[in-house]
Amino acid sequence: MSNTKEFEPTDWKSPEMQARIRRRYRRDRRFKVMGVMAVSLAALFLFLLIGKIARDGAMGFLQTSLDIDVTFSESVLGDPRTMSPDEFEAKVRQANMIRLLDDALRGHFPEVQSRSDRRALIRMVSGGAREQLRTMVLETPAIVGSTRTVRLLAGDDIDQLRKGKIDANEAEGNRKVKDKELGWYQKLDEEGRVSLNFHTRFFTSGDSRDPELAGIWGATVGSALTLVVTLLIAFPIGVLTAIYLEEFAPQNRLTDIIEININNLAAVPSIVFGLLGLAVFLGVMHLPRSAPVVGGLTLALMTLPTIIIAARASIKAVPPSIRDAARGLGASPMQVVFHHVVPLAMPGILTGTIIGMAQALGETAPLLMIGMVAFIVDIPGGFTDAATALPVQIFLWADSPERAFVEKTSAAILVLLTFLIAMNGLAIWLRQKFERQW
Structure with a gap:
């Protein structure tokens, strides 16, 4: 005797099934309408925010x-x-x-x-x-x-x-x-x-107590010097760490703990890295306060997890057949990695690095903790000179009582947004130009 349960065919034209179909379609339509409303509301708020900043910032120029x-x-x-x-x-x-x-x-x-x-x-x-x-x-x-x-x-x-x-x-x-x-x-x-x-002076001078004399050049140079230090430290360490963890590290409890901590560090609030920089680079190493070298070291700590995660994902995306073919031709493990895997993964690595650098460019809290909030008039000439950064300059102007600094703040925000959009646009261009489909 067969234990197979027999099902009666569904009558899709019955009133009950037609009602269920209509209810499902109504739910789908409601969900679509709610999605469109959410996107429209977010776009409206973004338009109002950017519009107000652009309106005030236009007068700042x-x-x-x-x-x-x-x-x-x-x-x-x-x-x-x-x-x-x-x-x-x-x-x-x-x-x-x-x-x-x-x-x-x-x-x-x-x-x-x-x-x-x-x-x-x-x-x-x-x-x-x-x-x-x-x-x-x-x-x-x-x-x-x-x-x-x-x-x-x-x-x-x-x-x-x-x-x-x-x-x-x-x-x-x-x-x-x-x-x-x-x-x-x-x-x-x-x-x-x-x-x-x-107002050309806005782009060529440093900070000032007088709004009409204040400019962003000093803060821009400070941000550039800080990002140079960040890139020189975070990029090689981050990429080499990703290569080791993905290609050479044994799969054991220690590497699992390292991977978990790297992922957790990517979610740590940025001010924690500022406290770490304050304690280590200023308190222990006694590096110059409010200097781009300290800001770069602090932002490098913050950027490292982002670069490591992006680099590991790019290296993992390279097909195993590339590695097998290189080994079959007699390549050593180091040659496999540095002659074949890393060049193919480099577009994704560069994309993650640029995104991490853009995040570092817009950070304020870590720099406040290491003293880059000081009032700096002179243009920094080196990595150890006192300097401030563009986000910190915006913070300082926003806290100033003079009405004219409102325009300067909005104008500086527009400049910072331009840099951020350019860096993210470069990352998108690199990914689309060099990314390969396997």
């Missing part, structure tokens, strides 16, 4: 300038025709450039007489105007004794007024630009002496 007629007086600067070059340079470096600015602005506003009004008038111009005039005289001594129209950076309050961030129609007590300053500004604007120009 612009700066207000004032065209002022400056008389380069011999009584202040000396006569280059009667002085040696060294004497003239020393005289100019000690000259009171505030007097030149005061005379120039009073030439446009002769009615300003009181000391407080003259100070307010000078504040319309950036504090960097003095160094700008001094540089002009040192580069072209022949301008001494002449009057030139010089384009000077405006102070941050006048800059915000020109960009519409300060409402001129608001009551005087509620705005930083007072009525007298507003009148002076309007007079210069009517004469065509106020302009909004692309």
